[in-house]
Amino acid sequence: MGDIRFTRRDFLRTAGAFTAMTAIGEIPGELLAALDERKLVRFPEKTDMILLTSRPPQLETPFHYFRELITPNEALFVRWHISQIPTSVDTNVWRLKIGGNTEKELQLSLDDLKTKFSPVTFTAVIQCSGNSRSLFDPRVAGGQWKNGAMGNVTWTGARLKDILGQARIKEGSAYVAFNGLDGPPLPSVPDFVKSLPLDKALEDDIIVAYAMNGEPLTMLNGFPARLIVPGWFATYWVKSLSDITVLNAQYEGFWMKTAYRIPDDPCACVPPGTAPKKTVPINRFDTRSFIVEPADGAALKRNKAVEVSGIAFSGGYGVRDVILSVDGGRTWNETKLGKDLGKYSWRQWTYTWHPKEAGRYTLLVRATDTIGESQPFEPLWNPAGFMRNNVEKIEVTVK
Amino acid sequence: MKNLLLIWFLITLMIVPTMVLSQEQAGPGKGTVHSLELPIMPIQLKQGPGYDKVSTLCNICHSTDYITMQPAFPRATWTAEVNKMIKVMGAPINEEDAETIIDYLAQNYGTGK
Numbered sequence: 001m002g003d004i005r006f007t008r009r010d011f012l013r014t015a016g017a018f019t020a021m022t023a024i025g026e027i028p029g030e031l032l033a034a035l036d037e038r039k040l041v042r043f044p045e046k047t048d049m050i051l052l053t054s055r056p057p058q059l060e061t062p063f064h065y066f067r068e069l070i071t072p073n074e075a076l077f078v079r080w081h082i083s084q085i086p087t088s089v090d091t092n093v094w095r096l097k098i099g100g101n102t103e104k105e106l107q108l109s110l111d112d113l114k115t116k117f118s119p120v121t122f123t124a125v126i127q128c129s130g131n132s133r134s135l136f137d138p139r140v141a142g143g144q145w146k147n148g149a150m151g152n153v154t155w156t157g158a159r160l161k162d163i164l165g166q167a168r169i170k171e172g173s174a175y176v177a178f179n180g181l182d183g184p185p186l187p188s189v190p191d192f193v194k195s196l197p198l199d200k201a202l203e204d205d206i207i208v209a210y211a212m213n214g215e216p217l218t219m220l221n222g223f224p225a226r227l228i229v230p231g232w233f234a235t236y237w238v239k240s241l242s243d244i245t246v247l248n249a250q251y252e253g254f255w256m257k258t259a260y261r262i263p264d265d266p267c268a269c270v271p272p273g274t275a276p277k278k279t280v281p282i283n284r285f286d287t288r289s290f291i292v293e294p295a296d297g298a299a300l301k302r303n304k305a306v307e308v309s310g311i312a313f314s315g316g317y318g319v320r321d322v323i324l325s326v327d328g329g330r331t332w333n334e335t336k337l338g339k340d341l342g343k344y345s346w347r348q349w350t351y352t353w354h355p356k357e358a359g360r361y362t363l364l365v366r367a368t369d370t371i372g373e374s375q376p377f378e379p380l381w382n383p384a385g386f387m388r389n390n391v392e393k394i395e396v397t398v399k
Numbered sequence: 400m401k402n403l404l405l406i407w408f409l410i411t412l413m414i415v416p417t418m419v420l421s422q423e424q425a426g427p428g429k430g431t432v433h434s435l436e437l438p439i440m441p442i443q444l445k446q447g448p449g450y451d452k453v454s455t456l457c458n459i460c461h462s463t464d465y466i467t468m469q470p471a472f473p474r475a476t477w478t479a480e481v482n483k484m485i486k487v488m489g490a491p492i493n494e495e496d497a498e499t500i501i502d503y504l505a506q507n508y509g510t511g512k
Contacts, residue, residue, distance in 0.1 A: 041438070041440065044435035044436065044437070044438075052464070053461065053462055054437075054439070054440040054462045054464060055439075055461055055462040057437070083460055083461055085437075087437060088432060088434035088435075089432070089433050089434075090431055091431045091432075091433070092431045141469060141472065141479075141480055143468075144468045184489070185460045186491065188489030188490075188491065189460060189488055189490075190487075223433055254487065
């Protein structure tokens with residue numbers, strides 16, 4: 001349990017082989033990932049994941065998984081907030097309770113969710129608000145994620161709108177709160193509860209998902225059912241749902257009122273090292289794109305075609321185009337977009353590059369979504385380390 | 400003492416099979432219980448004054464890799480983090496222990512500023 005699969009020392013031991021591969025320009029992503037000194041651990045139902053914390057678990061996806069259009073269940077990142085997380089669920093006993101400001105109180109079983117509502121399936125990027133936090137400068141406290149707190153998953157579930165429709169929302173309702181089976185280690189610790197404005201909660205594409213990539217959810221990703229709010233950060237995608245409560249005012253708990261807030265400014269940013277005057281709850285993703293291959297630091301061969309590839313996604317509006325620079329941003333090239341799995345999915349992109357001269361190259365990638373939202377060239381800063389989306393760059397050597 | 404041990408042994412005999420069953424057999428007739436066991440991962444914090452307080456008190460709510468994963472922070476940041484744990488996250492830590500913990504963090508996981 002929890003053993004280290006590939007350590008820095010192992011890496012140094014294989015450095016000879018590494019140099020040989022560098023010379024011919026073929027370095028597997030897994031080996032480059034070993035340059036990352038963080039520990040790999042194995043939790044139940046998960047593959048080798050990068051350990052941030054063990055209790056509660058926070059596990060990051062190794063970057064090479066982003067070569068795939070769909071992130072495998074066993075490799076999807078894990079992030080819990082408080083330590084009493086569910087480790088055993090009896091689906092004969094588990095019920096999703098819907099109540100509060102409603103005409104009826106519902107207690108739905110997992111079978112009810114599957115059979116009493118028309119199932120909806122779509123692919124959507126799930127991304128932690130603090131994805132890439134460790135790249136902030138100056139550094140900020142919090143989960144020190146690199147770029148692996150994201151994934152692209154096909155979700156199946158029942159529409160929240162349909163569920164709330166059965167409970168019949170009373171006049172004057174304004175918010176809906178969501179609680180899960182996770183609980184605080186002490187009564188003084190705030191329970192993890194999130195809320196959405198009612199008009200957001202009633203949108204067509206918000207679902208209570210009971211399947212990920214056609215399988216039951218893994219326990220660490222929210223078995224037996226979790227909320228899916230496509231295009232919005234995963235803080236709202238409450239795992240192991242137990243209670244949905246309709247409210248006539250905003251939920252005032254810690255995780256809405258104090259945590260997960262961004263500067264109330266179109267850039268969600270403030271000058272580095274300063275505090276925002278006013279904040280709002282974090283909500284929709286900004287547009288992002290990543291170069292997955294070649295890996296940062298790769299050594300390539302002159303006059304040999306290189307397939308540069310990666311992913312791009314937006315806050316629910318699909319990807320219009322992705323451009324790539326191989327000369328540090330002086331000139332830009334259109335890339336070829338891959339299969340379109342819908343506006344919430346990420347889109348793969350490729351560009352065939354023929355490096356003719358030896359030297360060091362800086363590659364940059366920039367995506368624009370269908371409503372024109374793109375990425376800033378320089379990183380923006382906020383004190384919680386949220387919403388990083390600047391143009392990413394990698395350095396490669398051509399020999 | 401011997402009697403106590405015997406009683407403990409008998410209780411164990413009764414409980415253990417029940418636990419195994421509850422994990423594997425589940426509700427009425429169907430495999431409806433989904434269970435897993437979380438691994439325990441010991442963290443090696445740096446030795447120094449305050450080590451005991453940090454290992455004990457911080458560990459009540461979270462593993463101490465919450466500390467070791469952070470970059471080196473100035474004392475002011477560690478102070479803000481410890482205060483947040485107490486005032487916002489409800490950690491039962493008195494003022495004296497809080498000072499000890501801040502000193503330990505600034506000393507062992509700090510920037511020296």
